Amino acid sequence: MNIMDQVNSLLPGFLTADGFAGVADEAAGIVFLIMLATTIIGGIIACNSKRLVRAVAGLALCFVGVAAIYYYLNSPFVAMMQMLIYVGAVCITIAFAIMLAAPEDKVKPGPSGPLSGPLGLITAGLATIGMIGLAVKTVFPVMPKINMGSVQLIGVKLLTNYSMVFELVSIVLLIAILGSLVIARHGRSK
Amino acid sequence: MSLTILNAVVAVVAAIAFAAANAAYLVWAERRGAGRIQRRPGPNVNGPLGLLQPPCDGIKLMTKQLMIPGGADKALFMVAPVLAMAPAIMSFVTIPFSETIVAHSMNVGVLMIFAFASLGGMSILLAGWGSRNKYGVMASVRAVSQNISYEVPMLITVITIVMMAGTMNLKELVAAQAGGIWNWNLIPSLSSPLMPVSFLIFFICSLAETNRAPFDLGEAESELVAGFHTEYGSMGFGLFFMGEYANIVIGASLITILFLGGWDCPLGLFPGVWWFLLKIYMLIFSFIWIRWTFPRTTIYGLLNLSWKILIPISLFNLLLTAGLLKVF
Numbered sequence: 154m155n156i157m158d159q160v161n162s163l164l165p166g167f168l169t170a171d172g173f174a175g176v177a178d179e180a181a182g183i184v185f186l187i188m189l190a191t192t193i194i195g196g197i198i199a200c201n202s203k204r205l206v207r208a209v210a211g212l213a214l215c216f217v218g219v220a221a222i223y224y225y226l227n228s229p230f231v232a233m234m235q236m237l238i239y240v241g242a243v244c245i246t247i248a249f250a251i252m253l254a255a256p257e258d259k260v261k262p263g264p265s266g267p268l269s270g271p272l273g274l275i276t277a278g279l280a281t282i283g284m285i286g287l288a289v290k291t292v293f294p295v296m297p298k299i300n301m302g303s304v305q306l307i308g309v310k311l312l313t314n315y316s317m318v319f320e321l322v323s324i325v326l327l328i329a330i331l332g333s334l335v336i337a338r339h340g341r342s343k
Numbered sequence: 344m345s346l347t348i349l350n351a352v353v354a355v356v357a358a359i360a361f362a363a364a365n366a367a368y369l370v371w372a373e374r375r376g377a378g379r380i381q382r383r384p385g386p387n388v389n390g391p392l393g394l395l396q397p398p399c400d401g402i403k404l405m406t407k408q409l410m411i412p413g414g415a416d417k418a419l420f421m422v423a424p425v426l427a428m429a430p431a432i433m434s435f436v437t438i439p440f441s442e443t444i445v446a447h448s449m450n451v452g453v454l455m456i457f458a459f460a461s462l463g464g465m466s467i468l469l470a471g472w473g474s475r476n477k478y479g480v481m482a483s484v485r486a487v488s489q490n491i492s493y494e495v496p497m498l499i500t501v502i503t504i505v506m507m508a509g510t511m512n513l514k515e516l517v518a519a520q521a522g523g524i525w526n527w528n529l530i531p532s533l534s535s536p537l538m539p540v541s542f543l544i545f546f547i548c549s550l551a552e553t554n555r556a557p558f559d560l561g562e563a564e565s566e567l568v569a570g571f572h573t574e575y576g577s578m579g580f581g582l583f584f585m586g587e588y589a590n591i592v593i594g595a596s597l598i599t600i601l602f603l604g605g606w607d608c609p610l611g612l613f614p615g616v617w618w619f620l621l622k623i624y625m626l627i628f629s630f631i632w633i634r635w636t637f638p639r640t641t642i643y644g645l646l647n648l649s650w651k652i653l654i655p656i657s658l659f660n661l662l663l664t665a666g667l668l669k670v671f
Contacts, residue, residue, distance in 0.1 A: 206472045210419060213465055220458075233454040241461025241494075245487055248468045252484055304451060304511050 185225055192218030205251045213244040230304055354446040358435040362428075365592050366585035367397035373631050380635040407577035412474060415574065419473030424579045426466035427586035430459035434593045439514045441606040441616035452513040453501055456597060457494075460552065463590065464490045467561060467571050470583070474574035482570035485642055486561025489551055492646055493558075496653040497548035500541045503657075503664045504528055504601050507535055517605030524609040529602045534667045537660045542602045544653050544660075549594035551645070553587065555630055557637040558645055565639075595626040 195218055198211025216239040223232035311319045371386065371393065378385025386393035411420055437452040439445035449455055464487045471483025505511055507528070508519040520526050531538045551558040562570030572583045599605055599622040606619040640648075 204416065206469070207416065207419065210422070210465075210469060229449060229451050230454070233451050233458040236458035237454065237461055240465065241458065242491075245461075245464050245468060245491065248465075248472070249484065249487060252468070252472065252480060304454075305509075 181225075185222075188218050188221040188225060190218075191215075191221065206248060209244055209248045209251065212247070213240050216240050216244065230307055354436075358432055358446065362432050362435060362589040362592070363585060366588035367401060369588045369591065369627065370400070370584065371397050372627075373634075376628070376631040377635045380632070401581070404578050404581040409577050409579060412476070412574050414475040416473040416475065419469045420574075421579075423466050423470035423473055424575065424582035424586075426462060426469065428582045428589065430462040430466075431586050431589035431593060433459045435589075437513060438593065438596050439517065439600070439605065440619050442514075442614070444616055445514060448512060448514045450510075450512050453505065453511045453516075456593065457498065457501075460590070460593075461494070463586070466586070470575070471571040474571075476574050478567045478569075478573050479571050482561045482563070482567045482573075486554060486571060489554075489558065489560055489642075489645060489649075492649040493548045493551040493653075496544055496649060496657040497552065499654070499657040499661055500545045500548070501601065503535065503541055503661050506661075506664060506668060513600050513605075517600055517607065520604040521607055521614070523607070524604070527602065527604040527607075534671045535660075535664045536667075537663060538602075540656065541660055542598075544657050545598060545601065547648075547653065549598060550630065550633065551649070553590045553594050553630075555591070556634040557640050559634075559639060560642050560645060563639060591627060591630060592623065595623040595630070598626055599623050 192215050195211045195213070195215030199208045199215055200211075202208045202211060216235060220232045220235035220240070223229075223235055374396075375385040375387075375393065386396040389395040389399050411417055434456045436446045437449045437455050439448060467483045467486045467490075471479040471481075471486075504516070508516050510516060510519070520528055524530065528535075528538055529542050535541075554561050559570075562572065564570075567573070572580055575583060596619075599619060603622050606616060607614045608618050
């Protein structure tokens, strides 16, 4: 009997290991709801704030929520990549661009385009109904936990079963690099 | 061992306490070290050797009024200091101090530390922008471009090591170096003859990533008042300060785990948490030493060092190691 077990034996019921397992099942649902709320609140901030930098901060919050959901779904590798790429690179690049381009606050222009107003509302409503229908109709099977998020397995799969996807992604990145170089060089003599 | 609420609470409290205690006493060490290097006493009045200075500073910072400048974006201004401290504490979760002292050993431990470190850039950006101060904005743009540039060679170097060890779990990375100094990643081996160079690159990058002199362009006092935290006083400033020192501890821990064999003794005797602590504090001492003996670089010199020297060398090292790993 190690020291932790001794300490546990002195605790009231809900604080012990078995009690905690019960509480943990209950808590897991609450944690999931918190993650969901984080994602949605982040998204709402990103869409509705007047200041661009605040919108980026909301976007970052949204991405953190999504990463947390990935982690919750036993996929730590994807969760960490989400943090590293979307929060660490994409959001910072956007914020960077805003700071370099528009040091003053830019108030968001009002509604414009053919889809603003009633048409937009109808589109959004149809999309929402469709999503709800899909979510209700789909059977969500409970999958067994495959492993503890092994990076090795993901690597092997990427280079065998999904090598085409892998190659296409690298081509997309190459084109992005070339495109940014072309834009950066535009109008320069040397 | 089964997980209880008590275990979780103990782990969280221990991580926060370790980070905070380190932040407080590293400031003392930094000021004493600076004093010694500049031939002056440093803080030596409060308590023996000035050891009571950090609590005094803490009380002063916490009792000061929290001022928010009139034109500032209040929400972002308040969020930024928290965002500077929180990721640093999160990273302590997966750092193994010894074979048994680790809160949660993750298979993607290396990635996790870098993922949370990338939130630091966000905090600097929001701080500079939120305080609506020209110096702040300029400093945050500088600091973030620096952080992004130095993340690249750092990650390439890490990939080299992950390739050799075949794991991203920090505990297994240390286990792969067990058994004495000749097994450490610092020492060149047949499959990676350029290991000392990688170590140097990683060391330089961690100095730059933690915004330490000679790379502290984000808070260059002579040009930008105090950089991105110009407008922060009281505990807002205190949190930035604590975040910086917590990040230094994490940087030193990462160097120790990746290159210096973690909790292993150089001769293979008595491995344990004491070796880990000894190594990280020696590294932190060298950080302090470098800060007070090198002049600050310029922003162009800084970016050129990363893009024109460190990245090509680390890429070459990556290709060489990959090739040699196939051969041997």
